[in-house]
Amino acid sequence: MIVVSYIRKHFVKIVSILLALLFVYAAAGKMIDFEAFQVQLAQSPLLSAYAGFISYGILIIEFAVAFMLLIPNSNRWGLYASIALMSAFTLYIYLILNYSDFVPCSCGGILEKLGWTEHLIFNICFLVLAIIALYALMKKTGKSRLKGLGYAGFIIFASCLVVIGLFQSSEHIIKSENSFIRRFLQHPILIEKTRDLKVNSYYLAGIHNGVLYLGNISAPLIITTIDTSLNMFIQKRTSIDKKDYNFRNIKLQIQGPYYYLYDGTVPIIYRGHLNDSIGRTLSYQDAFFNQLVVIDSTRFAIRTQRGSDHRYTLAILDVKGDSKVKLKPEVLQGQIDGVFDVDGSLISNSNATKLAYTYVYRNQFIVMDSTMRIENRLHTIDTTTQAKITISKLSDGTKKMGAPPFSVNKRSVIAGDLLFNESNLMGKYEPSQSWKTSAIIDVYRLDRQQYMGSFYLNNRKGQSLSSLLVSGDYLFAIVGTELRRYKIRSEAFK
Numbered sequence: 001m002i003v004v005s006y007i008r009k010h011f012v013k014i015v016s017i018l019l020a021l022l023f024v025y026a027a028a029g030k031m032i033d034f035e036a037f038q039v040q041l042a043q044s045p046l047l048s049a050y051a052g053f054i055s056y057g058i059l060i061i062e063f064a065v066a067f068m069l070l071i072p073n074s075n076r077w078g079l080y081a082s083i084a085l086m087s088a089f090t091l092y093i094y095l096i097l098n099y100s101d102f103v104p105c106s107c108g109g110i111l112e113k114l115g116w117t118e119h120l121i122f123n124i125c126f127l128v129l130a131i132i133a134l135y136a137l138m139k140k141t142g143k144s145r146l147k148g149l150g151y152a153g154f155i156i157f158a159s160c161l162v163v164i165g166l167f168q169s170s171e172h173i174i175k176s177e178n179s180f181i182r183r184f185l186q187h188p189i190l191i192e193k194t195r196d197l198k199v200n201s202y203y204l205a206g207i208h209n210g211v212l213y214l215g216n217i218s219a220p221l222i223i224t225t226i227d228t229s230l231n232m233f234i235q236k237r238t239s240i241d242k243k244d245y246n247f248r249n250i251k252l253q254i255q256g257p258y259y260y261l262y263d264g265t266v267p268i269i270y271r272g273h274l275n276d277s278i279g280r281t282l283s284y285q286d287a288f289f290n291q292l293v294v295i296d297s298t299r300f301a302i303r304t305q306r307g308s309d310h311r312y313t314l315a316i317l318d319v320k321g322d323s324k325v326k327l328k329p330e331v332l333q334g335q336i337d338g339v340f341d342v343d344g345s346l347i348s349n350s351n352a353t354k355l356a357y358t359y360v361y362r363n364q365f366i367v368m369d370s371t372m373r374i375e376n377r378l379h380t381i382d383t384t385t386q387a388k389i390t391i392s393k394l395s396d397g398t399k400k401m402g403a404p405p406f407s408v409n410k411r412s413v414i415a416g417d418l419l420f421n422e423s424n425l426m427g428k429y430e431p432s433q434s435w436k437t438s439a440i441i442d443v444y445r446l447d448r449q450q451y452m453g454s455f456y457l458n459n460r461k462g463q464s465l466s467s468l469l470v471s472g473d474y475l476f477a478i479v480g481t482e483l484r485r486y487k488i489r490s491e492a493f494k
Contacts, residue, residue, distance in 0.1 A: 015133035020066040027062035038429045079134040086127040088159040093120045182427040185453040188492035195230040204469040206254025215252035240279045255294040264289035283319045295352045311338030328372045341387040349414040358412040361387035415470035419444045439465040
C-alpha cells in the first residue's frame with residue numbers, strides 16, 4: 001500500500017524520469033556509434049534521403065526532451081515533446097512492419113534485442129504512460145485536462161503526418177532524385193552453388209537452353225559449357241575457316257542457336273552452330289569496332305569510330321543489308337572529346353530486344369530498342385553528371401588520358417526490365433570496409449527513372465568480380481577463379 005501510495009503521489013515524476021532515462025540512453029547509444037547509426041538510417045525505406053540531418057536532429061531532440069522532463073518548470077512541455085517523439089517512433093515502426101521487411105533497428109543496447117513487434121509494443125506502452133502522466137499533471141496543477149488531452153491528440157496527429165510526409169518524400173527522392181544514398185536490400189540474392197574454374201581467364205559468354213557458355217581470354221577458340229547446376233563441365237575446341245589475320249582480342253558471344261567469334265581490330269566476325277565446331281566467316285572488313293552485341297544471326301550492334309573525327313559512335317551492322325553499316329551518331333553525347341568521355345559498355349538482354357549503353361565516367365545509361373532507337377536516357381544514383389577526365393594531346397596528334405580517370409560505372413547486364421550495374425563509387429554513409437571486400441551492384445528500372453536497391457557480391461581471397469550474367473531467377477558471377485550461382489528472391493526487385 002505504501003508503494004502504491006508513493007507511486008500515485010509521484011507518478012508524474014516517476015514517468016518523467018523513466019522517459020528521460022530512455023531518451024538519454026537511446027541518444028547516448030547512437031552517439032557512441034554514430035557512424036553505424038547513420039548507416040542504419042540510410043538503409044531505412046522511410047528516412048533514407050534525410051539520414052544526414054535526421055541523425056543529428058534526433059540526438060539533439062532526445063537530449064533536449066530529457067532535460068525538459070527533469071526540470072519542474074518545463075516538465076509539462078517535456079511530456080508534450082515525449083508524446084510527439086513516441087508517437088512518431090511508434091508510427092515509424094508500424095510502417096516498417098507493414099511496408100518493409102529489411103530495415104534494421106537504429107537503436108542500441110538493450111533495445112536492439114527487441115524484435116520489431118516487441119519494439120512497437122514497448123513504444124506504445126511508453127506513449128500511453130506519457131499521456132497518463134500529462135493527464136495527471138494537468139489534474140494536479142488545476143489546468144483543463146480535456147484541453148491538455150486535446151493538445152496531446154493534435155501533437156500525435158501532427159507527428160504522424162510528419163513521419164508519413166518524410167516517408168513519401170524520401171521514397172520519391174531515393175528512387176527518382178537520389179543524392180547518392182544507397183539502399184542495401186536484405187538478402188535479394190542467395191548463393192546456392194559454386195565451382196572452382198582453376199584459372200581466372202574465364203568470362204560468361206551467354207546462356208542457351210539451360211547451358212552456360214564460357215569464353216576464355218587465354219584460349220579464345222575453346223568454348224566451355226557448364227549446366228546451370230554447375231555440375232557438367234565440358235570443353236570444346238573450335239576452329240575457324242580463315243585464321244591468317246593479325247588477331248589482337250578474339251571474343252566469344254552466344255546467341256542461340258549460334259556462337260560468334262569476333263575481333264573488331266581485323267575486323268572479322270565468325271558464326272558457328274552450337275552443335276558444330278567450325279566457325280565460318282560471316283563478316284570481314286565491313287566495319288572496325290571495339291564492342292559488339294549480337295542482335296540476330298546477321299545483325300549486330302557495334303561501337304565504332306567515325307573516320308571524320310575519330311569519335312566513338314554506335315552503329316548497326318547488317319551483313320545482309322544493302323548498306324551494311326548504319327551509324328547512330330545521336331546516341332552518344334560527347335562532353336569533352338567524344339572518345340574518352342563517352343567510353344562505356346554496350347549490352348543487351350538475352351534475346352537482344354533491348355540494348356543499353358552505360359557510360360564509364362558519368363552517371364548515365366541509355367536504353368534503346370534493337371534498332372538503336374532511344375527509349376530513355378536515365379541516370380545512376382551518383383552525382384557525376386560531367387566526366388571528370390583530362391585529355392593530353394601528343395605531338396603526333398594522338399590523344400591520351402592526362403591523369404587517372406574518375407570512373408563511375410564498371411560493368412552492367414540487363415535482365416527483363418532491370419539493369420544490374422557494378423558501381424565504382426562509394427555512396428553516403430557506407431562503410432569503407434565493404435568496398436575492400438565486395439563489389440556493389442545497383443539495380444535500376446529500364447522503363448523509367450527508378451533506383452530499386454543495391455546488394456553486395458563478396459570478393460574471394462582478394463579477387464574481385466570479373467564477369468556477370470542474369471538469366472531468369474538466377475544470377476551467375478565469376479569472382480577470381482570461382483563461378484557462382486545465386487538465386488534471386490522473387491520479391492527482391494518488385
